[in-house]
Amino acid sequence: MYVGLKPCDLHMNLEQALQHLQPDAAEAQVMESFAPPFLEALGFGHSERFSQFPVGKKPKVDYAARKNIGEDIFSQSLKHPYLYVEVKGRSKNLEDSNHTHYREASQQLKEYLLAPASKSVKWGIITNSLHVQLFHKHGKVVYPVTPCLSLDNDVKSIIKDLRRRIESPSRALIVAIYNNKGGVGKTTTTLNLATTLTLLKKRVLIVDFDPNQSDLGDALNLAPFQGKFLNILKSKDPNIREVITEHKLEHPRVKEPPSFDIILADEQLANLFDEAKLSQHLKLHALRRVLKSVQDDYDYILIDAPPNWRLFAKKAIFAADAVLIPARHDNLHSLQNAGTAITQFIPEMQKERQQFGESGPIALPIFMNNTFKPTSPAILLMRQAIAKIIQDAKINHNGFDLKPYFYPKSSKGHENCKMISIPYMACISRADFMHMPAAFAFKPAREQYLNLVKEYFL
Ligand SMILES: Nc1ncnc2c1ncn2[C@@H]1O[C@H](COP(=O)(O)OP(=O)(O)OP(=O)(O)O)[C@@H](O)[C@H]1O
Ligand SMILES: [Mg+2]
CATH class of the missing domain: 3.40.50.300 (P-loop containing nucleotide triphosphate hydrolases)
Incomplete structure (x- = not known):
């Protein structure tokens, strides 16, 4: 649906999705309406992302993404994911780092990122479509690289910043x-x-x-x-x-x-x-x-x-x-x-x-x-x-x-x-x-x- 769109269209899709989401949208709605244009805006096309990605024996992270490499289409091979996104409903408080919702979501993401099957994954995001936070994985260490950012503010510059970080080479x-x-x-x-x-x-x-x-x-x-x-x-x-x-x-x-x-x-x-x-x-x-x-x-x-x-x-x-x-x-x-x-x-x-x-x-x-x-x-x-x-x-x-x-x-x-x-x-x-x-x-x-x-x- 989003294939071949220009960056401005991508932001528009994301901005429209944000406008149309109910203030109390549940996780399923955020997954359906927000997550695809969000990942698209981050540079991962339709075939470069996969929802309910199996991480270990049982758990599934909401989204995994990776750029296609030649014939290796990520949504088909599911090999070497690069980014995980854990999606929550809008009622989950991700804004306050002392809140149990935030602690649980970041801990959940950390466990996904450190699972043996996630060796290739370098980045993780938690979002409820109101807030978003980016984490980096360096070896065994998972740490936040941005504060929890409010999507009420300038979405374009937030996406630009996230994209710049995700696309940069691995840093010390x-x-x-x-x-x-x-x-x-x-x-x-x-x-x-x-x-x-x-x-x-x-x-x-x-x-x-x-x-x-x-x-x-x-x-x-x-x-x-x-x-x-x-x-x-x-x-x-x-x-x-x-x-x-x-x-x-x-x-x-x-x-x-x-x-x-x-x-x-x-x-x-x-x-x-x-x-x-x-x-x-x-x-x-x-x-x-x-x-x-x-x-x-x-x-x-x-x-x-x-x-x-x-x-x-x-x-x-x-x-x-x-x-x-x-x-x-x-x-x-x-x-x-x-x-x-x-x-x-x-x-x-x-x-x-x-x-x-x-x-x-x-x-x-x-x-x-x-x-x-x-x-x-x-x-x-x-x-x-x-x-x-x-x-x-x-x-x-x-x-x-x-x-x-x-x-x-x-x-x-x-x-x-x-x-x-x-x-x-x-x-x-x-x-x-x-x-x-x-x-x-x-x-x-x-x-x-x-x-x-x-x-x-x-
Ligand atoms: N595991 C260890 N076994 C034996 N000796 C040790 C061990 N770890 C440190 N030392 C010795 O303890 C002393 C103090 O160590 P060090 O200088 O690394 O501490 P420090 O915390 O950097 O000190 P300061 O606070 O003064 O900077 C040194 O003589 C060091 O060789
Ligand atoms: Mg010393």
């Missing part, structure tokens, strides 16, 4: 490694995750955004910048390539050493300004804007954030798509601070990002970086402390459930309180003295970080 996932408690393994994790991902042939950039310590560069025996990165952050038209250094993982037996890129810390960021002046000079979005300019060149960009909730930490979290939070089982403050980051700091930056027409960042589950081998009584103490943190968050933050962040593997009716962790390993701290990432120098460390990569990313 930007991850900030953060806990406002010091010494929990942020720098160590950044370095070793970067190394492990590099060994898996991913293109990785790491950013030392802790200028007061510049530990990341120290760990590799690299001297910090003296103003170069500051200038890039201040510049309206930054040439970020000027501050990117290639770091080769050299070994006598490796002929072609793998490498990742690094942006070193800038001592002038730490020395030159006080906090008030610094915030005048460097806007909150400075780091994100700079990193976005090279986002297509990498698979992962990892930011080592400082242990506080001041300007650099805020910029690092603001810049990220996802935040990875290490904590220590034997350090109460690191557990409490992990909870605070998720219930307060990250939502604070989510609000700021909305002002830029963006969504996120999301918090990834917390992991225990076990700086000491835990004994059973220590584990019991930790679990009691976590139970209290979870309970307090529910009371103080409007029912916020921290449990999936501490115990990501426990499912409903299943009290499997397993955590993600990296054990204490002497070789991890020894590697600091060798100025080499432990995951490169020591096989047992590499195996541990490979597990971490599999838990979170691949």
